[in-house]
Structures are given as structure tokens and as C-alpha cells.
Amino acid sequence: MSYSFPVLTNQEILLCLSELEIPATELDLQKPTFETAKQIYYSLVQLLVGVTREELQQPVFEAVDALEFPALHEESIGTLAFNRALTDLVLSAGIHDFALKDLYKPESGRTRRILSAVINFAKFREEKVQAYEELRENSDATQERYAQLQEANLTLNNQLRNIMSERDAQQPEVDQLERETAELAAKIAALNKEHTGLTTELESLKATDNELSDKVAKEKSHVDSAHQEAQRLRGQIVQSPDRLQRALTDLSNTVEKDKSAVGDAEKKSRELQTRLDTLSKVERDVQKCVNMMMEADVEMAKHKEISRSIKSAKSKIQANGEEIWRLDTEKQHLKRQEQITLDRMQRLAQQGGLKQEAAVAAVAAAREEKCAVESHNAATQARLAELEHQIRAVEQHVKDGRSQHRREMKTVSVKYGMLETKVKEYQQQLLSALPPSPQLGN
The missing domain is CATH 1.20.1270 (Substrate Binding Domain Of Dnak; Chain:A; Domain 2)
Known part of the structure; x- marks a missing residue:
């Protein structure tokens, strides 16, 4: 499937590479060589793929051990890893006809087209x-x-x-x-x-106490009246001392009864008051x-x-x-x-x-x-x-x-x-x- 992307001019490519801090000149694009193209592609792989030069040079020890003479392949391991990473990057950018001759024998038009595709991919990737x-x-x-x-x-x-x-x-x-x-x-x-x-x-x-209080007051009134009556009778002269004596005795008995009733009433009143206070x-x-x-x-x-x-x-x-x-x-x-x-x-x-x-x-x-x-x-x-x-x-x-x-x-x-x-x-x-x-x- 073809991929449409703008093919940039050399000045636009140089400007973009400069922004990516990749050194390149007008001559590198007009007359590209293996060394100049490799340096540019190396920088793009490290920047966009996320691998360092040391990682590219690091061999896979399990694979190296399978070789008969591992020392002969020390340089080729890094080269193969770089070629594989570059191929994956260019294919992701939309160049499906990339070949090793674009690296080892680069042409100006092909190089400009590949770099345009990679730069376009880099901008898209950045967003x-x-x-x-x-x-x-x-x-x-x-x-x-x-x-x-x-x-x-x-x-x-x-x-x-x-x-x-x-x-x-x-x-x-x-x-x-x-x-x-x-x-x-x-x-x-x-x-x-x-x-x-x-x-x-x-x-x-309380009602009983009030009644008793009234009764006591009445009894006291009767006692006072009896005393007054006794005084009045003492002041009178009578012809019958015996009758007077009996009257005085009756009055005395009445007074004693009233006093006793008054005492009982007061005692009961005090008891009631005590009970009232307690209640x-x-x-x-x-x-x-x-x-x-x-x-x-x-x-x-x-x-x-x-x-x-x-x-x-x-x-x-x-x-x-x-x-x-x-x-x-x-x-x-x-x-x-x-x-x-x-x-x-x-x-x-x-x-x-x-x-x-x-x-x-x-x-x-x-x-x-x-x-x-x-x-x-x-x-x-x-x-x-x-x-x-x-x-x-x-x-x-x-x-x-x-x-x-x-x-x-x-x-x-x-x-x-x-x-x-x-x-x-x-x-x-x-x-x-x-x-x-x-x-x-x-």
C-alpha cells in the first residue's frame, strides 16, 4: 500500500535535521555517500527507535555462542542490528521499497524521499x-x-x-x-x-387541722369567757356558799376539760404539721x-x-x-x-x-x-x-x-x-x- 507524504526540499530537510540536532550539509543531500548517510540514519535510529549505539553493538550472547568463530563477527553484529533497526524505521515511515543500496550506494532523490518520509513520521510521532x-x-x-x-x-x-x-x-x-x-x-x-x-x-x-384549729380557737374563747365569768362571780355576794362552790367546781371541771381538749388538739395539730412537712x-x-x-x-x-x-x-x-x-x-x-x-x-x-x-x-x-x-x-x-x-x-x-x-x-x-x-x-x-x-x- 502506497503512502502519500510531502517530499521536502533540501533546505526544509536541513532545517528539520538541525532542529533534531543532527549535523548535515547541502552537499550531504546533493551528493550523499555511505559515510554521510550512515551518520544521518544512525542519529535518526537512536532518536526515533530509542536505542543507543552501544545497544546496537551489544551482541546476543546465545546467538554468538552458536557461531563457530565469534570473533570474526564482532563488527558484523552491530552492522546487522543497525540495518534491521533502520529497515524497521523506514518501513514504519512508509518507504516499502527500501533496500541496502539506499544505505551503501545512496542517491540524491532516494535519500531526499527517505528523509522526507522519516521526518514526516518523526513529526507525527512527536504529536x-x-x-x-x-x-x-x-x-x-x-x-x-x-x-x-x-x-x-x-x-x-x-x-x-x-x-x-x-x-x-x-x-x-x-x-x-x-x-x-x-x-x-x-x-x-x-x-x-x-x-x-x-x-x-x-x-x-389539712381540712381536719383547720377544723381543729377553729375548735381550739373556740375552746380558748370559751375558757376566756369562763375565766371572766368566774371573776365576775367572785365579785358577787351570794347567800348560798355551797351553790357557789358547786358552780365554781363545775366551772373548774369544764375549764380542765377544755384545757385537755385544747392540748390534745394542739398536739394533733403539731403531729399533722410534722406529717405535712415530711410529705x-x-x-x-x-x-x-x-x-x-x-x-x-x-x-x-x-x-x-x-x-x-x-x-x-x-x-x-x-x-x-x-x-x-x-x-x-x-x-x-x-x-x-x-x-x-x-x-x-x-x-x-x-x-x-x-x-x-x-x-x-x-x-x-x-x-x-x-x-x-x-x-x-x-x-x-x-x-x-x-x-x-x-x-x-x-x-x-x-x-x-x-x-x-x-x-x-x-x-x-x-x-x-x-x-x-x-x-x-x-x-x-x-x-x-x-x-x-x-x-x-x-
């Missing part, structure tokens, strides 16, 4: 190598980022397993606290019910217990919220794992694109018979593909940065959740101990404050 290097750098960066994300994901999974282990280890204690909280809630409900009955009884006792104190203690139970409920709610946060963190870590899997898929896609690009470069190099217009179109398509790949890589980098930010946020959230969980569990334990002590004190005070049932009946 493709740049795109290939960019793709390879992006692929290496993506692979490195993928490894970092895998390590971060492994760390997060380990942290999550540790958190779940701690949570499972603390779950029996939490269940025990919840059961004890339910028992305390039942006790407080019973105490509230008992408190309601005591409040009713207290109101009844008021008990009521305050019960209210404190209720408040502490409400605080305990709030702490338990916070604990449940932390548990939900841990579940949410686990979901986010799972989502991050899915994102890493997606990035892995994108990395594989980039590798396939890279391989496709390499295959395309090889095909373009082997199919050197394409026309110049097709080459220009391929270059434009490659540039568009490069722009698309760069845009895709930029989007991938942005997604990777966002994922890294989310992972750091999840790590901080899990760390904060663990610290808050420890603090709240410690606070719940302390408050539970205080609550248990208060309940025991309340029960003791309640038992000591309430008299036996027969006395209440009396």
Missing part, C-alpha cells in the same frame, strides 16, 4: 508521544489515587469494625440500663400514684426523681441518635466503596483507552500508506480525543477530591460520635447511680414518715 505521555501520566495518577482510596477505605472499614465491636460490647450494658430505666419508670408511676393518694389524704388532714419533702424528692428520669430518657435518646449516626456512617462508607469500585471501572476504561491509543498508533505506523488528508484528520481526531480525555480526567480528579473530602468528614464524624458516646455513657452511669440512691432515700423516708394503718384508723 502522538505527547498525547501518549499525558495519558500514561493520568493513568498513573489515577492508579495511585485508587490505591490511596483503597487504603483509606480499608482504614475506614477497620475503624467501623472497631466501632461496631465496641457498640456490641456495650450493648448488654445499654440493654441493662434500658431495663432498669423501665423498672424505675414503673416504680415512679407507682410512687406517683401513691403520692396522689397521700396528697388527697394530706388535703383531708412536702417527700413530694420534692419525688419530683427530683422524676426530673432525673426525664434526664435519663434524654441521655438514652442521645445514645440512640449516636447509634443512628454510626449506621449512617456505615452507609456512607459503603457508598464510598461503591465510588471506589466506579473509579476502578473508570481506571480500567482509561487503560483500555490507553491501549486503544497505542494500538491505533501502531496501526497508523504500520499502515503508512494513508494519504496526507487522512493523517491530518487523524491528528485532529487525536487532539479532540486528547481534549476529551483531559476533560474526563479533570472531572475524575474533581470527583476524587470530593470523595476524599467526604471520607475525611465521615472519619471525623465517626471519631466525634465515639467520643460523645463514651461521655454520654459515663454521664448516664453517674446519673443512674444518683437516681438509685435518691430512690432508696425516698423509700426510706416514705416508710419512716407514714404511721401504721391502725393508728391512721384511730
Whole structure:
């Protein structure tokens, strides 16, 4: 298959060779010789094939050992390697009729045509190598980022397993606290019910106390009236001392009875007041217990919220794992694109018979593909940065959740101990404050 490429002038060839730092003159192109052509071709092979002069001279020891007289072939080995590398380069550049006479007996027209093809290939290779290097750098960066994300994901999974282990280890204690909280809630409900009955009884006792106070006030009024009556009677002169004596005796008996009733009433009033004060104190203690139970409920709610946060963190870590899997898929896609690009470069190099217009179109398509790949890589980098930010946020959230969980569990334990002590004190005070049932009946 023929390959169309522009045949350059000698000045254009010399300019391109000068840019490639290959020494050549106008005479070397007009009247080429074996020595001048060999030097130019040697430089092009080293530059475009990627082998050095030492590598070309290095023999294949397995092949040399197969020769009967290896010393006779020391110079021919390098020459054969150079001829093979030059032939491959010229064929890739699109010259399919290259022969050794173009090297050993070069002609001006053939040399100019071969150099034009190689220079055209060098320009095409320079564009493709740049795109290939960019793709390879992006692929290496993506692979490195993928490894970092895998390590971060492994760390997060380990942290999550540790958190779940701690949570499972603390779950029996939490269940025990919840059961004890339910028992305390039942006790407080019973105490509230008992408190309601005591409040009713207290109101009844207050009414009784008010009645007794009124009665005492009336008895005191009667006593004062009796004293006044006694004084008035003493001031009167009567004809019957016996009758007066009996009246005084009756009045004295009445006064003593009233005094006894007043003393009993005052004593009962003091007892009722003492019971009232005790019940008021008990009521305050019960209210404190209720408040502490409400605080305990709030702490338990916070604990449940932390548990939900841990579940949410686990979901986010799972989502991050899915994102890493997606990035892995994108990395594989980039590798396939890279391989496709390499295959395309090889095909373009082997199919050197394409026309110049097709080459220009391929270059434009490659540039568009490069722009698309760069845009895709930029989007991938942005997604990777966002994922890294989310992972750091999840790590901080899990760390904060663990610290808050420890603090709240410690606070719940302390408050539970205080609550248990208060309940025991309340029960003791309640038992000591309430008299036996027969006395209440009396």
C-alpha cells in the first residue's frame, strides 16, 4: 500500500535535521555517500527507535555462542542490528521499497524521499508521544489515587469494625440500663400514684387541722369567757356558799376539760404539721426523681441518635466503596483507552500508506480525543477530591460520635447511680414518715 507524504526540499530537510540536532550539509543531500548517510540514519535510529549505539553493538550472547568463530563477527553484529533497526524505521515511515543500496550506494532523490518520509513520521510521532505521555501520566495518577482510596477505605472499614465491636460490647450494658430505666419508670408511676393518694389524704388532714384549729380557737374563747365569768362571780355576794362552790367546781371541771381538749388538739395539730412537712419533702424528692428520669430518657435518646449516626456512617462508607469500585471501572476504561491509543498508533505506523488528508484528520481526531480525555480526567480528579473530602468528614464524624458516646455513657452511669440512691432515700423516708394503718384508723 502506497503512502502519500510531502517530499521536502533540501533546505526544509536541513532545517528539520538541525532542529533534531543532527549535523548535515547541502552537499550531504546533493551528493550523499555511505559515510554521510550512515551518520544521518544512525542519529535518526537512536532518536526515533530509542536505542543507543552501544545497544546496537551489544551482541546476543546465545546467538554468538552458536557461531563457530565469534570473533570474526564482532563488527558484523552491530552492522546487522543497525540495518534491521533502520529497515524497521523506514518501513514504519512508509518507504516499502527500501533496500541496502539506499544505505551503501545512496542517491540524491532516494535519500531526499527517505528523509522526507522519516521526518514526516518523526513529526507525527512527536504529536502522538505527547498525547501518549499525558495519558500514561493520568493513568498513573489515577492508579495511585485508587490505591490511596483503597487504603483509606480499608482504614475506614477497620475503624467501623472497631466501632461496631465496641457498640456490641456495650450493648448488654445499654440493654441493662434500658431495663432498669423501665423498672424505675414503673416504680415512679407507682410512687406517683401513691403520692396522689397521700396528697388527697394530706388535703383531708389539712381540712381536719383547720377544723381543729377553729375548735381550739373556740375552746380558748370559751375558757376566756369562763375565766371572766368566774371573776365576775367572785365579785358577787351570794347567800348560798355551797351553790357557789358547786358552780365554781363545775366551772373548774369544764375549764380542765377544755384545757385537755385544747392540748390534745394542739398536739394533733403539731403531729399533722410534722406529717405535712415530711410529705412536702417527700413530694420534692419525688419530683427530683422524676426530673432525673426525664434526664435519663434524654441521655438514652442521645445514645440512640449516636447509634443512628454510626449506621449512617456505615452507609456512607459503603457508598464510598461503591465510588471506589466506579473509579476502578473508570481506571480500567482509561487503560483500555490507553491501549486503544497505542494500538491505533501502531496501526497508523504500520499502515503508512494513508494519504496526507487522512493523517491530518487523524491528528485532529487525536487532539479532540486528547481534549476529551483531559476533560474526563479533570472531572475524575474533581470527583476524587470530593470523595476524599467526604471520607475525611465521615472519619471525623465517626471519631466525634465515639467520643460523645463514651461521655454520654459515663454521664448516664453517674446519673443512674444518683437516681438509685435518691430512690432508696425516698423509700426510706416514705416508710419512716407514714404511721401504721391502725393508728391512721384511730
